[in-house]
Amino acid sequence: MKREEARQRAEELVGKMTLEERASQLRYDAPAIRRLGIPAYNWWGESLHGVARAGTATVFPQAIGMAAAFDEELIGEVADCIATEGRAKYNAFSAHDDRDIYKGLTFWSPNVNIFRDPRWGRGHETYGEDPYLSSRLGAAYVKGLQGDGETMKAAACAKHFAVHSGPEALRHEFDARPTPKDMEETYLPAFETLVKEAHVEAVMGAYNRVNGAPCCGSKELLTDILREKWKFEGHVVSDCWAVRDFHEHHMVTSTAAESAAMAINAGCDLNCGNTYLHILTAYQQGLVTEEAITEAAVRLYTTRYLLGLFDESEYDTIPYETVECPEHLALAERAARESIVMLKNDGLLPLNPHKIKTIGVIGPNANSRKALVGNYHGTASEYITVLEGIQRYAEGKARVLYSEGCDLFRDRTEALAEAGDRLTEAQIVAEHSDVVVLCLGLDETLEGEEGDTGNSYASGDKEDLLLPKPQRALMEAIAQTQKPVVLCLMAGSAIDLSYPQEHFNAILQLWYPGARGGKSAADILFGEVSPSGKLPVTFYNDLKELPDFTDYRMEKRTYRYMEGKAQYPFGFGLTYGDVVVTEAEASVERDGGTDDLGLPSVRVRVTAVNRGGRDTDEVVQIYVKSEESADAARNPALCAFRRIHVKAGEHVDTELVIRGRAFTVVNEKGERKKGGARFTLYAAVSQPDERSAELTGTRPVALQLVL
Numbered sequence: 001m002k003r004e005e006a007r008q009r010a011e012e013l014v015g016k017m018t019l020e021e022r023a024s025q026l027r028y029d030a031p032a033i034r035r036l037g038i039p040a041y042n043w044w045g046e047s048l049h050g051v052a053r054a055g056t057a058t059v060f061p062q063a064i065g066m067a068a069a070f071d072e073e074l075i076g077e078v079a080d081c082i083a084t085e086g087r088a089k090y091n092a093f094s095a096h097d098d099r100d101i102y103k104g105l106t107f108w109s110p111n112v113n114i115f116r117d118p119r120w121g122r123g124h125e126t127y128g129e130d131p132y133l134s135s136r137l138g139a140a141y142v143k144g145l146q147g148d149g150e151t152m153k154a155a156a157c158a159k160h161f162a163v164h165s166g167p168e169a170l171r172h173e174f175d176a177r178p179t180p181k182d183m184e185e186t187y188l189p190a191f192e193t194l195v196k197e198a199h200v201e202a203v204m205g206a207y208n209r210v211n212g213a214p215c216c217g218s219k220e221l222l223t224d225i226l227r228e229k230w231k232f233e234g235h236v237v238s239d240c241w242a243v244r245d246f247h248e249h250h251m252v253t254s255t256a257a258e259s260a261a262m263a264i265n266a267g268c269d270l271n272c273g274n275t276y277l278h279i280l281t282a283y284q285q286g287l288v289t290e291e292a293i294t295e296a297a298v299r300l301y302t303t304r305y306l307l308g309l310f311d312e313s314e315y316d317t318i319p320y321e322t323v324e325c326p327e328h329l330a331l332a333e334r335a336a337r338e339s340i341v342m343l344k345n346d347g348l349l350p351l352n353p354h355k356i357k358t359i360g361v362i363g364p365n366a367n368s369r370k371a372l373v374g375n376y377h378g379t380a381s382e383y384i385t386v387l388e389g390i391q392r393y394a395e396g397k398a399r400v401l402y403s404e405g406c407d408l409f410r411d412r413t414e415a416l417a418e419a420g421d422r423l424t425e426a427q428i429v430a431e432h433s434d435v436v437v438l439c440l441g442l443d444e445t446l447e448g449e450e451g452d453t454g455n456s457y458a459s460g461d462k463e464d465l466l467l468p469k470p471q472r473a474l475m476e477a478i479a480q481t482q483k484p485v486v487l488c489l490m491a492g493s494a495i496d497l498s499y500p501q502e503h504f505n506a507i508l509q510l511w512y513p514g515a516r517g518g519k520s521a522a523d524i525l526f527g528e529v530s531p532s533g534k535l536p537v538t539f540y541n542d543l544k545e546l547p548d549f550t551d552y553r554m555e556k557r558t559y560r561y562m563e564g565k566a567q568y569p570f571g572f573g574l575t576y577g578d579v580v581v582t583e584a585e586a587s588v589e590r591d592g593g594t595d596d597l598g599l600p601s602v603r604v605r606v607t608a609v610n611r612g613g614r615d616t617d618e619v620v621q622i623y624v625k626s627e628e629s630a631d632a633a634r635n636p637a638l639c640a641f642r643r644i645h646v647k648a649g650e651h652v653d654t655e656l657v658i659r660g661r662a663f664t665v666v667n668e669k670g671e672r673k674k675g676g677a678r679f680t681l682y683a684a685v686s687q688p689d690e691r692s693a694e695l696t697g698t699r700p701v702a703l704q705l706v707l
Contacts, residue, residue, distance in 0.1 A: 056379050078335060107154055204237050374511075
């Protein structure tokens with residue numbers, strides 16, 4: 001169904017409603033209107049990395065892990081699977097007239113905020129720190145979720161619009177003040193791409209203010225930019241209970257009725273919360289017109305018609321058996337394998353279970369289900385922890401010993417024991433093992449959304465980049481045994497890895513790899529598959545080089561603006577192969593059309609050679625730097641990437657297209673313009689910084705380009 005037809009039908013149906021009925025439909029838990037045959041509908045659904053909070057579903061790696069795969073095709077396939085399972089569950093629930101929360105077809109994902117600061121607890125919900133990567137992966141997710149059929153398969157939602165990335169403890173009252181340059185250059189591009197290219201059906205406003213105006217009540221954001229400049233046609237939803245913050249925390253209104261009026265007049269159609277219960281009061285006080293209430297209801301019913309909720313559709317026959325079907329589980333395992341980033345390997349990996357008699361698996365995340373799933377997750381019917389994955393793989397080949405080693409963050413595992421009560425056992429296990437797999441990190445109880453974590457002292461954010469103190473003591477205890485150690489880090493953000501970099505043989509960043517992620521980790525550890533993930537965020541040496549957490553200027557932040565050397569750079573990740581880009585050639589596509597600024601695309605042909613002895617996936621990356629404009633980012637910026645597979649001793653030729661927008665810059669007024677005529681392109685399997693050169697031993701191929 002085309003949007004024009006859906007809107008026409010929505011107008012007809014809403015026209016039959018009383019004003020009170022129209023107002024009632026602007027709540028996330030919209031009640032039934034039985035006289036019109038309209039069932040209740042709950043708009044609140046989550047699908048960050050699988051259908052969440054609605055019972056059993058395939059649990060894919062957390063978003064930051066999928067970002068590490070640098071694989072648009074993968075993200076699209078994952079999103080399509082999520083939509084399929086969402087449809088299967090909706091069909092089954094609806095047949096039982098179950099219209100409860102999380103059981104609809106409007107999913108409040110993806111999160112395309114910029115992970116600008118490693119302290120932010122919700123950063124692992126995002127696709128990382130780079131606007132281009134976030135744009136491409138976010139667009140792939142939206143297209144995969146919404147589909148290209150006659151009916152919209154499921155409705156995606158770009159959140160949180162805009163400029164939202166901590167601190168969590170202040171989000172209900174915080175006023176983010178980015179510069180106009182940073183808004184246009186960093187904070188808005190992913191949202192713009194999802195609206196203009198992927199045609200995302202919904203946009204969610206953020207809790208915070210931006211330059212004084214609350215995001216869910218900002219005419220500049222919701223009307224001037226979103227609808228007028230970008231021509232957004234879907235609906236806008238508030239973050240949950242964010243409208244209440246207008247009068248309770250932001251103090252920009254005095255009453256709930258005023259807050260409801262401010263939000264709906266700015267363009268917020270749907271209220272996650274209960275403040276829109278005061279819409280009719282606002283109407284009676286002359287703060288809201290009947291036309292504004294009607295328009296919001298029409299937009300919402302347009303979405304419901306696009307989803308085919310009042311008609312038969314091609315998705316009505318998707319059976320419940322697709323939930324956690326073998327194909328979806330296999331895709332989740334592939335996603336986990338692609339997401340794992342190898343940060344160090346002195347030759348210890350891959351492990352050979354036929355030459356190793358005993359493997360010691362140690363650490364609080366070794367047998368943790370919570371460390372598999374991140375936040376906003378569904379429920380799996382089977383979980384495979386790292387310990388279980390190793391045990392399954394090593395069965396009949398090697399003995400596996402296990403010790404928890406320590407609690408995730410408390411100083412003891414047993415309340416009546418002394419502090420460090422598992423350290424001795426961990427040392428014993430290490431002493432009796434030929435190699436140690438040490439599983440450390442965080443989980444959703446330590447980093448996540450304010451109110452959803454046990455980390456009350458920082459509301460889900462991190463106070464520093466260090467692992468919890470008991471885990472640091474465990475690292476030192478294991479290092480003292482002088483046994484070979486592989487660190488498997490399960491966390492959704494940058495952690496200080498200076499100690500394991502110096503003392504351990506290998507480091508794998510597993511992120512939160514999904515319900516069966518332990519199987520994929522074992523596949524990497526034992527060499528069934530080569531690691532191939534790349535960091536979507538910078539790992540810093542410490543916080544000294546970063547501005548204050550509340551400073552939303554991009555100066556010194558992320559790989560594009562940092563001034564020092566990273567501990568591990570954005571775009572970095574090792575493999576069991578040895579792939580280098582040996583040749584690159586660029587050609588301007590002058591006859592291939594131009595972008596909205598009149599700039600042509602550039603096609604880059606790349607030759608990548610695997611000089612190693614093992615087949616592997618790799619990610620070819622192209623970075624661009626203007627050589628003429630003072631408005632360009634301090635460092636070269638990612639402008640194209642492609643995942644390839646290169647067999648040992650062979651080469652692969654591939655092509656990447658750089659969009660014209662990559663050759664623009666943004667001035668201090670927030671104006672986007674051509675960044676001069678001369679540019680340098682860098683083609684490699686990492687970014688063109690000195691630290692990446694140190695870690696990989698190679699440098700990119702540099703191309704001079706004149707536009």
